[in-house]
Amino acid sequence: MMQGITLTCRALLGAALCAAAFAAPALAQTPASAAPPATAASAPGAPEAAPTVRPEMGNLLLDAQRLLGEKNAKDAADKLRAAEAVPNQTPYEQHILARVKGALAQFSGDADMAAQQYQFASEGPWLKQADRLVGLYNIAGMYSNAKNHAKAIDFIGRYQQLGGTDPALIALLGQNYYLHGDYGNAAKALEVEIGKSLAQGKPPVEIQLKLLADSRSRLRDEPGYTKALETLVQYYPNKATWRSLMVRLWSKPQLASRLQLDVYRLQMASAGLTEAIDYTEMAALALQEGSAIEAARVLEQGYAEGLLVAGDKGSELQKLTDKARKSAAEDRATLEKDVVRAKTLPDGLAMFNYGFNLFQSGQTERGVAQMEQALAKGIARNADLARLRLVWAYVELKQRDKALTLLQALSGKNDPLGLEECVRYWTLLLR
16 A cells, blocks of 8 residues: 655754744745735845745644644644635745645545645645655555546656656556556556566566456457466466466467377366366377376376266266276286387387386386386487476476476477477476
8 A cells, every 4th residue: 555645843844943934845826916925135146035934824834734643633624724714825835735735635535635735736836856756656646545546547657757766656557557447558557567577587566467467368468468377377376377378278279189188287287177077088188199097097086086976887977987997907907018019119109108108007217217218219200299298207206307408308399289388388387
């Protein structure tokens, strides 16, 4: 929340109290009928006397200031009304009166009155730039807190135009644009702030990233939305954001069918599988690609989590389950012979696949070693997809460094379509 200015007698009324003069610079225009302050004649060339406030008015303003410090707004307002009634006010007196009235308005949370008094005070020649910035800062914060987003945007803009750089206030610009429904300017302002954080090596503010993502989504800017989600999972990972990102990947036009099982593996590691169809489709793909042991494991996990419920023998789920279990049992029965035979083949693909089956059957270290040897031997077709599967195995074993090294070798590759995203998302997940 924005902090208000703490106005004290010393800060506002200054050290010239004994002479009933205000040391603080002032800002107001005087009506043409106002009488000028009574001052002694100045010698030619002498410096102009500092503007003063007459005791009959200054004492009332001091009392109002003191009462404000005591959080007694009602009596402070009475003193200000009495000060307003003092006749023949000079421009400087009007200026100081506006500043104290603005302080009362700010104390009371009346952003419109505070802005009105600030505007009146700032028309005079007495207000220093530093004081102007403080006034703009606080009024912008008041409007933001009051959810008057249009005026908050206006005053933050004035603050910036005058040279204000406080990051706490400027960071509110994008949020106010967003809450005002101006998603285009919200995205622009938020990206500026996020870019500053990244340039300084600091994590962006989470709410700024979330607002940016939603702004890009509302603007139907799919690349911008995806980029914002990627930055979110990089700095503030959670399953909900990962799920949104995986939806974007699944909706990618022409996502290669031979990559879909790998996308499911990535989803299981990042966002998790949350619907029954996730488990059944992943299991069906695994069966289709000859990974029956994996298919059976996926279905058993779905049953364990209560998302899959055993039904009638003739149901599609039961048929899929029976097929996966039967095929997995057959693969386990012949796995050792298959591994020995695969090692005699010139291409390493079969050796890799049986190594993956060893991994899935619980022989994790042996399975990974077999897959590594197969890649070293050479795989003529789909070697990059084999490497992506090995990344998944490394992640399962919490061998982060090995996974990142392999991902680095896959970086920049986009065939099949979707591989580039898979590599980037595995990297984000690991880092």
